[in-house]
Amino acid sequence: MLTWNNVINYARNGNPTPDRRIEKTADEWRSLLTEEQYRVTRQQGTERAFSSTLCELFEPGRYACVCCDNLLFDATDKFDSGTGWPSFTQPATPQAIAYHEDRSHGMSRVETKCNVCDAHLGHVFPDGPAPSGLRYCINAEALKKVTETTRDTAANEQGAAINDTEKTTGKRTTENTTTHDETATFGGGCFWCTEALFRRIRGVKQVTSGYSGGESENPGYADVCSGQTGHAEVIQVLYDPAVISYEDLLRIHLTTHDPTTLNRQGADSGTQYRSIILTQTPEQQQSAEKIVKEIQASFTDPIVTEIAPLTAFYEAEAVHQKYYDSNPDNRYCQVVIDPKLNRFRSLYADRVQQENDAE
Ligand SMILES: [Zn+2]
Numbered sequence: 001m002l003t004w005n006n007v008i009n010y011a012r013n014g015n016p017t018p019d020r021r022i023e024k025t026a027d028e029w030r031s032l033l034t035e036e037q038y039r040v041t042r043q044q045g046t047e048r049a050f051s052s053t054l055c056e057l058f059e060p061g062r063y064a065c066v067c068c069d070n071l072l073f074d075a076t077d078k079f080d081s082g083t084g085w086p087s088f089t090q091p092a093t094p095q096a097i098a099y100h101e102d103r104s105h106g107m108s109r110v111e112t113k114c115n116v117c118d119a120h121l122g123h124v125f126p127d128g129p130a131p132s133g134l135r136y137c138i139n140a141e142a143l144k145k146v147t148e149t150t151r152d153t154a155a156n157e158q159g160a161a162i163n164d165t166e167k168t169t170g171k172r173t174t175e176n177t178t179t180h181d182e183t184a185t186f187g188g189g190c191f192w193c194t195e196a197l198f199r200r201i202r203g204v205k206q207v208t209s210g211y212s213g214g215e216s217e218n219p220g221y222a223d224v225c226s227g228q229t230g231h232a233e234v235i236q237v238l239y240d241p242a243v244i245s246y247e248d249l250l251r252i253h254l255t256t257h258d259p260t261t262l263n264r265q266g267a268d269s270g271t272q273y274r275s276i277i278l279t280q281t282p283e284q285q286q287s288a289e290k291i292v293k294e295i296q297a298s299f300t301d302p303i304v305t306e307i308a309p310l311t312a313f314y315e316a317e318a319v320h321q322k323y324y325d326s327n328p329d330n331r332y333c334q335v336v337i338d339p340k341l342n343r344f345r346s347l348y349a350d351r352v353q354q355e356n357d358a359e
Helices: 004-013 026-032 035-042 154-169 191-198 221-225 246-256 282-296 331-347
Strands: 062-065 071-074 097-102 109-114 120-125 135-138 143-146 182-188 204-212 232-239 275-279 306-309 313-315
Touching: 004 097, 004 109, 026 035, 035 120, 071 135, 071 143, 097 120, 182 191, 182 246, 191 204, 191 232, 191 246, 191 331, 232 275, 246 282, 246 331, 275 282, 282 306
Parallel strands: 275 306
Antiparallel strands: 062 071, 062 143, 097 109, 109 120, 120 135, 182 232, 182 275, 204 232, 204 313
16 A cells, blocks of 8 residues: 555655556647547646546446556545545555656645556645545546456456456557466565565566564564564565566575575574465465475475465565665665675576566
C-alpha cells in the first residue's frame, strides 16, 4: 500500500518504472479523444466539480486511463470525498501512476499522471481516509470505467482489464502485450542485500522487502531482529515468467547467498537470517525441491535452506525498501552488499537488468 511518504519520495526522487510506455503526437491524441478529454489529460485541465456522474458510481469494477487503457484504480478503493471529483485511496498498482511536484496557481501540490502515457489525471493529497491516508482527486474525463473481470492476482487483473477495455470501446488496439506476472518469495539473510540483488535481474518488475515464515502477526523490524517472532527477512519478487523462470530465480537465489549455513549469513546471525524458500503452489514446491538437489552438487556442505508454504507476507517498513539504492554510502552496503552484487554480475552477466532496475 502506498502512503504519503511513498508519494513524496516518487515526486522528488523519480517515479516507478511503468509496465510499458505510449507516446503520441498532439494531433494523434486529438484524433482519439473528445475536446474535453484532450483539454484535461493533455493540457493539464480541470473539469468543473460535480460535472460527472462518476462521483456517485461505486459499483465494482476498475478505472483505466482514457488515453491509453492503463489500469489506474479499482472501485474498491473509491470513496465519497464530497469534493465533486472521483476520489480514490490507492492506485491499482504501485507503478500505475507517476507523481510530480506542481507549484502552479500559487499552491504546492502533487500532480498525478498516467505513468504509461503521461495523461494528466489530477492531484493526490495526504488527507484521505485510513489506512493509506491518501486522497487521489481525479478528473472523471481522464477515466474510463472497465467491466469487472474474474478475480485473479493483482498483476493478472491488469492484463485482463486492458483486454476488456478493448472489447467495450472497440476503438483501437493498445501496444501492450498481456503478460501474467508471478510472485516468488525468498529469504537469504539480510533483505537489504537480497532486495538489491533481485532488483537487478532482468524480468524482475518489483521487489518488496518483508517478513515471513513465522507466527506473529504484523511484526516490525525490531520484533524480527529480536529473533523471537520466527519470521525471516524475506523479499517478495514480482517477475515476468516469459523473461525469467521460477527455476532460474531459484538458481540465482541459491548461488548468491550461502544456503549451507544454518541461521547465519556472514556476520548476520539468528533465525531471522535463515535461508528459506516460501512456496505458493505445489509446482513451486516441486521446483524448489528439484533445484535445491541440483545446486547441492556444487556444495560440499549440505544445503539447509527451508522450503515451506507461504502463509503470510508482511511488508517491511518504508525505510527498508530499496535500502541499498537509497543508502549507497552506508558502510554495510559498501562492505557487504557491493561485493555480493559484483559477484552476481560476474556469475549472471546475461541476467543483469540493463536499463531500469525493478521497483
Ligand atoms: Zn495513459
